[in-house]
Amino acid sequence: MSQPSPSDHDVRMRGFTRRTTVAEAMDWIDRQSAPLGEETVPLEQAFTRALARDVASDVDVPGFARAMMDGFALRAADTLGASAYNRLALEVIGESMPGRPFAGRVGPGQAVRIMTGAPLPNGADAVLPAELVEIHPGRILAQGDVPPEKHVGRRGEDITAGEIALRAGRVLRPQDLGLLASIGVAQVPVVRRPRARIVVTGDELLPAGSKPEGAKIVDANGPMLRALVERDGGVAVYPGIVPDRPEAILEAIREEADVVLVSGGSSVGQEDHAPELLRRHGELAIHGLAMRPSSPAGMGTLDGRLVFLLPGNPVSCLCAYDFFARRAIRRMAGQSVEWPYRRVTLPLGRKIVSTVGRLDYLRVRIVGGRVEPLAIGGASILSSTTRADGFVLVPPDSEGQGPDSQVEVFLYD
């Protein structure tokens, strides 16, 4: 083969000398990413955020002993021996309502009408339920007895002062916000959300919102990545399409961010600028992965931040994001790295074939309770992921699976 001219050179596929396994890439990500620092947000913005440190209560909840039934607060000893055949009279000296406690003291032979949740008056040690009482003006007849503490919730029964209410790392649930409110927390220390800068390159691209025309196509990866970042607890920063020139891409990568997602130009052609930029100005740690789609993906660091090189083909972009960028963003946000998809195990409708040494991400439909791999298209056909119900992962050590074998499906919905 003769010496190619420079203009011909970049057409040749130099290829990847070695493809990194998905497991190796995940290990690298886990070494490079950890929960970000702390910030404080108002309680109403804390849902689904990760708690940055333990939160202890400095109060008892409830701050008082309270009635657990509607009835009468009294001294349990005063009910001793009371029954329908031996009704014992007590004087009613007042009432205790939620938020409006009885101010006095319950003495022997006395009772205070009390509602569920109201503070137990001083002197009383039990609540006689309304059902065991015959009510008369100014007095009651007890028709049953109660032991001390009966139908009384003790002070601090829910949370005790000094107790840790929620531990660092907790991804806050609706009831956690209720608990934090109940102990008087208004501002919540949470792990900062990673700012993920989306750098979409490609001179053939029109910005989302445009109509495709001529040789131009509309950017699908930007809107998709923005939603994915949002799903994973990050803040997407997506200012628009970046011209396909090394200096423009480098400048975009260097803008303020915690993690950078570069979509397009990730492979080994001379039009693929991003890998070379990482190699020159930072570290191209991994380039080329033993998987399909997404084999031309890569990752590295630049100016101390993680950079993910995602292929421009939208299916590859989705797959590479979900395997790698998702993991880093969720770790930085303090979230679980579990797949965010429901899983079902179902029989294969027909066989799937895979290559040993490579992880395959197969889009599938579920038809009549059976898993059907989608025949349509390669990594450029985004509609294959919108027609699919989910995907199946075929591990690198598998040559595929025969019909009727059980496979785990990750559901997109």
Next chain:
Amino acid sequence: MSQPSPSDHDVRMRGFTRRTTVAEAMDWIDRQSAPLGEETVPLEQAFTRALARDVASDVDVPGFARAMMDGFALRAADTLGASAYNRLALEVIGESMPGRPFAGRVGPGQAVRIMTGAPLPNGADAVLPAELVEIHPGRILAQGDVPPEKHVGRRGEDITAGEIALRAGRVLRPQDLGLLASIGVAQVPVVRRPRARIVVTGDELLPAGSKPEGAKIVDANGPMLRALVERDGGVAVYPGIVPDRPEAILEAIREEADVVLVSGGSSVGQEDHAPELLRRHGELAIHGLAMRPSSPAGMGTLDGRLVFLLPGNPVSCLCAYDFFARRAIRRMAGQSVEWPYRRVTLPLGRKIVSTVGRLDYLRVRIVGGRVEPLAIGGASILSSTTRADGFVLVPPDSEGQGPDSQVEVFLYD
């Protein structure tokens, strides 16, 4: 029993004459709720929203035939018989790059250098991959052959003009946003989010953000309900605590909303105003449920809107919300009514006892792979739901289950 005085009357538990089953209540909700009307939102706000109607494409994607490999666009017939031993020369007349197509026409014996994704030039019908080519200045030697259409993606391969891209009811996924962008959609018709007004009553309550003090406790249900509504695709409207007076509660229920959640005062005591308000001014369709906790819950309509009466005890409030209000809100938002919790099936660590005729919602922990019902507290102990890993539902026809029997746990996380 003598005639009670009016002030004593309200202490007696009148109780529920009949408790509605959970299944009956769900049927009622399903009859009362349907997806709300349509609104249009920009693409970047459409993630997780339900599509209000079918979206058809009015363009082909891609809008041109394109190369699926880097190589040379040519006439397939010109490669007939080419091999490493029979190299066939072609003239290179230009290049086609993504977004920058070749303007001319490929004639017999000619080729155009082409990159993946670039438009196939007129006259060409196949792409010869770079690996099968020896490159010289101005010409190539084909070392292999390709049939027509080889390595060519056809126009409209992803989506064809006139085709329905996504159907009404679709809850939009990240890739759906990409697909919509690719067909030129900027504004998306989605089901309107239900506005859920949160009406928290209780004179013992301080607003969230306060410190509890004296006989006052801080509202936990408001912050919890706000997060639950947000989770379920609604818009929470929570202006603060409403005084425990019938006219104030009625006024709050009548404020603008699609659905109203009343927390507190849901039971049968005379201090429980909300059921009576529904009975007088609207319809109290269901009051008292065959379940624990949440038996004092209710539901009905007022001024044409759904109103849910949620018990003030926070565990009951959470449970009643998740069974009933969640279902209505998700149906109104066009979302699935599936439980929003992951499920695992595990053996019971110790027996659970339940009452026939009542559905039980048991908070559980998972300890060493076994399910342990939490011993702590009743419906007033919110921390039982923050200490729990999830819950188990014991159906009304069950008396409970013995240790080691398999139960399904709904995980809170």
